[in-house]
Structure formats: C-alpha cells, structure tokens
Amino acid sequence: MSVAQAPRILLLGKDGQVGWELQRALAPLGELVALGRAGGTEPATGAPLVGDLADLEGLAATVQVVRPAAIVNAAAYTAVDQAEREPELAERINADAVDVLAQAAARCGAWLVHYSTDYVFDGSGQRPWREDDPVAPLSVYGRSKRAGEEAVRASGCRHLILRTQWVYGVRGGNFARTMLRLAREREVLRVVDDQWGAPTGADLIADVTACALRQALAGGVHAAALSGTYHLAAAGTTTWCGYARYLIEQARQIAPHAGWCVHTIEAIPTAAYPTPARRPANGRLDTTRLQTAFGMHLPPWQHGVARWVAMVCSDAWAGWPNPA
Numbered sequence: 217m218s219v220a221q222a223p224r225i226l227l228l229g230k231d232g233q234v235g236w237e238l239q240r241a242l243a244p245l246g247e248l249v250a251l252g253r254a255g256g257t258e259p260a261t262g263a264p265l266v267g268d269l270a271d272l273e274g275l276a277a278t279v280q281v282v283r284p285a286a287i288v289n290a291a292a293y294t295a296v297d298q299a300e301r302e303p304e305l306a307e308r309i310n311a312d313a314v315d316v317l318a319q320a321a322a323r324c325g326a327w328l329v330h331y332s333t334d335y336v337f338d339g340s341g342q343r344p345w346r347e348d349d350p351v352a353p354l355s356v357y358g359r360s361k362r363a364g365e366e367a368v369r370a371s372g373c374r375h376l377i378l379r380t381q382w383v384y385g386v387r388g389g390n391f392a393r394t395m396l397r398l399a400r401e402r403e404v405l406r407v408v409d410d411q412w413g414a415p416t417g418a419d420l421i422a423d424v425t426a427c428a429l430r431q432a433l434a435g436g437v438h439a440a441a442l443s444g445t446y447h448l449a450a451a452g453t454t455t456w457c458g459y460a461r462y463l464i465e466q467a468r469q470i471a472p473h474a475g476w477c478v479h480t481i482e483a484i485p486t487a488a489y490p491t492p493a494r495r496p497a498n499g500r501l502d503t504t505r506l507q508t509a510f511g512m513h514l515p516p517w518q519h520g521v522a523r524w525v526a527m528v529c530s531d532a533w534a535g536w537p538n539p540a
C-alpha cells in the first residue's frame with residue numbers, strides 16, 4: 217500500500233501510557249496523526265490541530281480537518297481519587313469530549329476506538345464481568361467513563377470500546393512504579409488484598425488495538441459486525457497485594473543491589489486503606505468476546521509484568537525508578 221492510499225488515523229493522548237505505545241503499534245496501519253495536549257499541525261496543509269480534550273469546538277474542527285478513517289482516543293482524566301474533588305473536569309474529558317469525538321466520527325464515517333475501565337462495574341460477585349453485564353460505577357471517575365461509553369454508543373459511529381484495567385507502562389505513573397519506589401523507602405508495605413483484577417500492559421493494549429483496528433479497517437460485512445464493546449485485560453487475576461508481591465520479587469531478582477528496604481508486604485482489607493474514591497472488589501474481566509471476535513490470545517499477566525520489571529530495572533533505563 218502506498219502512503220497516499222494509507223488510511224489516516226487520528227490518535228489523541230499520544231503521551232499517556234497507552235498513547236505512547238499506540239504511536240508504535242498504529243504506525244504500520246496507515247498515516248498516523250498523533251496529538252498530545254499541545255496539539256499539532258495537519259501534515260498536508262500545516263493547519264493547526266487541537267489535542268486538548270477540554271477544547272470541545274477545537275476538537276470537532278480537528279476531526280473535520282484531518283478526516284481520518286479512524287480516531288483512537290487514548291486521552292482521559294485518569295486520577296481516580298482526585299476526580300472525587302473535580303467531577304466537572306472528569307466529566308468534560310471522559311464524557312463531553314468523547315461525545316464530540318463520537319459525533320464527529322459518525323459524521324465523517326470514521327471508526328472510533330475508545331478505552332474504558334473495570335471501574336464502571338460495582339465489583340459485586342466473583343464471576344468475571346461480561347460486556348453486557350449491568351454497569352453501576354462506585355466513583356466519579358467510573359461514572360464519567362460510563363457516560364463516555366454511552367455517548368459513543370448513542371452517536372451511531374462504528375466503534376471499538378475496549379474496557380481494560382490496572383494499566384502499567386514504561387511511560388507515566390502507575391501502581392507498579394509506586395510499589396517499586398516504596399519498596400526502596402519502607403520496610404513494611406500494606407496493600408489491599410480483596411480487590412481483584414489483572415495488571416495489563418500498555419504495550420499489550422496497543423498491540424491488541426492495532427490488530428483489532430486493522431480488521432475493522434479492512435472493511436466488508438465482517439468488519440461492520442465488529443463494532444461494539446470488548447473487555448481487554450491480561451489473562452489470570454490477582455489482587456493489588458498479589459501484584460505488589462510478584463513485582464517486588466521480580467525486581468529483587470533482576471536488581472538485587474538496588475537498595476530494597478522492604479521485608480514485609482502485608483495483605484490488608486480495603487477498609488484498612490481508606491481512599492476518597494471507592495473501587496470495585498471484583499474487577500475481573502471476561503475477555504472471551506475479544507478473543508473470539510478477533511482471533512487472538514491474551515497472555516498471563518505475569519508475562520508482561522516480568523518484562524516491564526526487566527525494562528525499568530535495567531541500568532540502561534536512565535530514569536529508574538521515576539522517569540521524567
């Protein structure tokens with residue numbers, strides 16, 4: 217395929233954990249126009265493009281100018297506890313801006329790839345959640361993400377809503393990085409052991425997104441039928457405590473002399489770790505639908521976590537343990 221015929225893909229949120237990996241994974245699919253908060257320029261004409269999701273008018277205009285075959289939205293308000301204090305901003309970025317993108321996608325016939333979260337569920341029961349199970353978010357963040365999902369479906373655009381969870385990446389802050397820092401500062405860590413989910417790598421999310429979007433962009437009857445909501449998480453499940461223990465054990469093996477202080481990782485109930493936002497106890501996601509629809513297998517969560525630890529603990533990784 218020549219560059220001129222390659223579909224245009226508009227990526228928003230290019231500098232986040234998932235957005236960063238998407239720059240790499242989406243590049244082979246077409247002509248990628250990748251925007252962060254600061255925006256950019258249209259490759260052919262140099263026209264200014266808006267990447268700030270708080271600028272709703274600018275965002276709609278940007279889609280019109282780029283006329284992409286697909287929009288991939290990796291930008292979001294993801295500070296779960298902080299969202300309890302600024303619900304309007306969370307709603308604007310996670311719902312209003314998504315509404316604008318979805319309507320713009322519908323108008324120009326583009327696919328919209330959008331990410332959502334296990335935090336749309338109330339966490340009841342033990343069974344892994346399926347895509348059509350009822351949602352009942354416990355937090356401002358969760359409610360704003362639910363509203364974003366609803367806007368995408370209501371717009372009528374062809375879409376992939378990919379609900380994921382517990383994301384870690386080499387770029388940006390996450391629970392894994394917090395744990396590795398604390399393990400070098402404290403002798404005892406206390407971590408909740410009654411919230412369940414699967415740590416999922418930003419690289420895995422990006423690779424799966426590229427594979428799914430390629431099939432969607434291929435066109436035809438099969439492609440149109442792919443539009444819908446999918447759960448995307450690594451295989452297996454653990455608790456935040458199980459995750460912390462695995463991470464730190466891996467890190468100690470790879471970098472035994474990195475100054476570890478921790479000798480105890482104590483399993484605690486959620487009630488012993490109060491936070492502004494409530495989080496679901498059962499965040500397990502059933503990924504059967506994704507695996508069947510797109511013909512792929514998802515690896516055990518430990519594989520990606522071990523690779524991430526090897527990456528961030530390597531001496532070559534200049535920013536260890538907290539990159540710029």
Ligand SMILES: NC(=O)C1=CN([C@@H]2O[C@H](COP(=O)(O)OP(=O)(O)OC[C@H]3O[C@@H](n4cnc5c(N)ncnc54)[C@H](OP(=O)(O)O)[C@@H]3O)[C@@H](O)[C@H]2O)C=CC1
Pocket residue numbers: 229230231232233234235252253267268269270289290291292293294309330331332333334361379380381382383384388389
């Ligand atoms: N992180 C997680 O554990 C999970 C994430 N998800 C979802 O996956 C998607 C990707 O998340 P992830 O990559 O981890 O999140 P990050 O927080 O790493 O990245 C989000 C990006 O969005 C940017 N952003 C925030 N506000 C705006 C704005 N007004 N305009 C433009 N950009 C903005 C952030 O910029 P800045 O850094 O400047 O604020 C950041 O670069 C999101 O939809 C999220 O809800 C789902 C489940 C779990």
Ligand SMILES: Cc1cn([C@H]2C[C@H](O)[C@@H](COP(=O)(O)OP(=O)(O)O[C@H]3O[C@@H](C)C(=O)[C@@H](O)[C@H]3O)O2)c(=O)[nH]c1=O
Pocket residue numbers: 294295296332333334335380381382383390391394405406407408411456489491495
């Ligand atoms: C730092 C720390 C956290 N915790 C608990 C608090 C909380 O219940 C759990 C996870 O804390 P965090 O705040 O790091 O994770 P959190 O920001 O809740 O992560 C979520 O982010 C959003 C964006 C999502 O969509 C979710 O899927 C999920 O990944 O660990 C401890 O028990 N001990 C600790 O020392």
Ligand SMILES: [Mg+2]
Pocket residue numbers: 294295296297
């Ligand atoms: Mg957090």
